Amino acid sequence: MGKINIEKQDSVKMYKIRKTLDELTEKSGHGTELISVYIPKGKQLHEIISTLREEQGTADNIKSDFTRGHVVDSLGKVVQRLKLYKKTPERGLVVFCGALPPEGGGPLGSEVVTIYEIDPPKDLKQYLYRCDDHFHVDILKDMLKDDNLIGFIAIDAKDCGWGLLHGDKIEVLAQTGSGVAGKHRQGGQSAKRFQKLREMELTYFYNRVAETSREYFIDIYPVKGLVISGPGPTKEDFINGNYLEYRLQNMIISTIDSSYAGSEGIREAFAKSADILSNFRMVEEKKLVEDLFRHINSHSGLGVYGLRDIIEFLQNNVVDTLIITDNTNLHRVEGKCKRCQNIQEEIIERRDVIPKKTQFSSNPCPSCKAMEVEVSERDIVDYLALIAAKTGSKIEVISGAAEYGSMLASLGKVGAILRYNPGHAKK
Numbered sequence: 001m002g003k004i005n006i007e008k009q010d011s012v013k014m015y016k017i018r019k020t021l022d023e024l025t026e027k028s029g030h031g032t033e034l035i036s037v038y039i040p041k042g043k044q045l046h047e048i049i050s051t052l053r054e055e056q057g058t059a060d061n062i063k064s065d066f067t068r069g070h071v072v073d074s075l076g077k078v079v080q081r082l083k084l085y086k087k088t089p090e091r092g093l094v095v096f097c098g099a100l101p102p103e104g105g106g107p108l109g110s111e112v113v114t115i116y117e118i119d120p121p122k123d124l125k126q127y128l129y130r131c132d133d134h135f136h137v138d139i140l141k142d143m144l145k146d147d148n149l150i151g152f153i154a155i156d157a158k159d160c161g162w163g164l165l166h167g168d169k170i171e172v173l174a175q176t177g178s179g180v181a182g183k184h185r186q187g188g189q190s191a192k193r194f195q196k197l198r199e200m201e202l203t204y205f206y207n208r209v210a211e212t213s214r215e216y217f218i219d220i221y222p223v224k225g226l227v228i229s230g231p232g233p234t235k236e237d238f239i240n241g242n243y244l245e246y247r248l249q250n251m252i253i254s255t256i257d258s259s260y261a262g263s264e265g266i267r268e269a270f271a272k273s274a275d276i277l278s279n280f281r282m283v284e285e286k287k288l289v290e291d292l293f294r295h296i297n298s299h300s301g302l303g304v305y306g307l308r309d310i311i312e313f314l315q316n317n318v319v320d321t322l323i324i325t326d327n328t329n330l331h332r333v334e335g336k337c338k339r340c341q342n343i344q345e346e347i348i349e350r351r352d353v354i355p356k357k358t359q360f361s362s363n364p365c366p367s368c369k370a371m372e373v374e375v376s377e378r379d380i381v382d383y384l385a386l387i388a389a390k391t392g393s394k395i396e397v398i399s400g401a402a403e404y405g406s407m408l409a410s411l412g413k414v415g416a417i418l419r420y421n422p423g424h425a426k427k
């Protein structure tokens with residue numbers, strides 16, 4: 001049986017890319033002036049740079065002074081930035097650049113040329129240059145989708161079900177009845193004839209299952225692995241008979257004994273396949289959240305929640321793994337006095353960020369009364385990752401919409417497993 005090798009993805013990195021793309025999706029230009037450049041893996045940067053310079057030349061034809069200025073400035077900024085790279089990054093590079101209104105909006109003419117660089121999560125194969133009234137983010141969005149599909153077949157002599165595991169969910173695709181007679185013959189039939197007929201019917205059923213499996217798992221949803229489950233020996237007969245197309249036959253990663261076939265069997269097999277699929281995100285999330293709850297419920301002192309406390313534990317180097325959902329929508333706003341270095345901070349929701357920044361910057365420093373408070377903000381995950389990087393703590397961002405994310409939501413969307421119980425160490 002084959003072994004699947006699925007690359008583990010960095011959940012913090014994926015979260016950050018997703019957030020940036022969400023932000024970019026909302027932006028629009030006054031004219032066709034927002035630039036998207038996709039530089040594929042292995043493509044020479046100097047080729048890209050000369051293409052962009054040519055574009056700068058043709059920009060002279062743009063009628064509106066306003067748009068022309070923005071396009072020329074943005075292209076210049078991209079070229080400048082690309083020159084800082086010695087060579088194309090390993091997986092390629094995506095750059096977005098455009099003149100965007102300042103935060104909180106502003107009148108025409110107050111735009112600032114802003115650049116975004118994104119290290120793609122996988123090898124980028126496509127080259128794209130676009131100057132448009134919006135950023136072209138779809139290629140990157142597609143790359144964020146989990147493309148590791150696993151097929152499930154739950155079979156016995158009566159039923160068969162097909163299921164698909166992708167990213168964080170299992171989906172039942174279809175189920176069918178076999179039409180094969182039960183094992184026990186009716187009166188009036190010879191035992192031999194009954195057996196013969198039954199075998200023929202089974203062979204016909206197996207071929208039908210194999211055909212549907214090929215359609216689902218090769219043609220429609222190309223899978224990377226296949227799990228076959230069911231009660232009794234039918235699944236083994238099906239596998240050993242080599243009914244499946246050879247590509248699928250080679251993809252069987254496991255067989256699972258279960259109580260059911262059909263759609264119920266698919267769900268049961270998934271529940272039993274945690275070990276095999278331990279690289280899959282949903283299973284990882286399940287383990288993380290279950291670990292956290294186990295520690296909290298056992299009062300071991302190792303399971304904690306509450307953002308304030310967790311930040312303190314993190315700063316004190318006590319956190320082993322921090323778990324946070326991708327939908328907290330929280331930001332940390334900081335006001336730092338340039339004179340006395342006093343720091344004011346607050347963690348608040350997205351919509352309150354701009355008023356808070358205004359409040360910090362338009363009031364004197366509470367410590368030295370200077371009107372020199374400089375404000376900045378960070379996405380909460382970004383901020384936590386920054387502290388965690390210093391202390392070697394792990395951060396896992398889990399899907400807030402999925403089952404285990406909503407369990408974590410009951411604790412305020414963030415929890416942590418500690419390295420040791422700080423209650424024992426203190427005092």
Ligand SMILES: [Zn+2]
Nearest residue numbers: 337340365368
């Ligand atoms: Zn001050």
